[in-house]
Amino acid sequence: KELNFKVEFFAISQVDNKFIKNLNHGMGLSTKLFFKKHLLQILKEPLQDKICKKEVSYKCDELVYTFKEENHQIILNITN
Incomplete structure (x- = not known):
């Protein structure tokens, strides 16, 4: 509680x-x-107080691949 x-x-x-x-x-x-x-x-x-982002991240070795949707396009961001 x-x-x-x-x-x-x-x-x-x-x-x-x-x-x-x-x-x-x-x-x-x-x-x-x-x-x-x-x-x-x-x-x-109810979805109140819940934040929903249109993105997903995958970690592979030392890199993190993040895909997100902006303006009806898929954007890929790669970070380490």
Whole structure:
């Protein structure tokens, strides 16, 4: 609550072994099943206070490749 996250906690005994298979990183969760079950709920969340940029960055070795859209053009910026 202090960090403004919406979270529910469950006991280990509540793991259903169908949707969530284990408690390791990733929980053995099927990404396809996750989105099938929760995508509509995620999309209905209000976008207030969320910043959305039209850019993506990829790090490769010592360089960072940043692609962004400006004036209907894709701009590439390479930094190290």
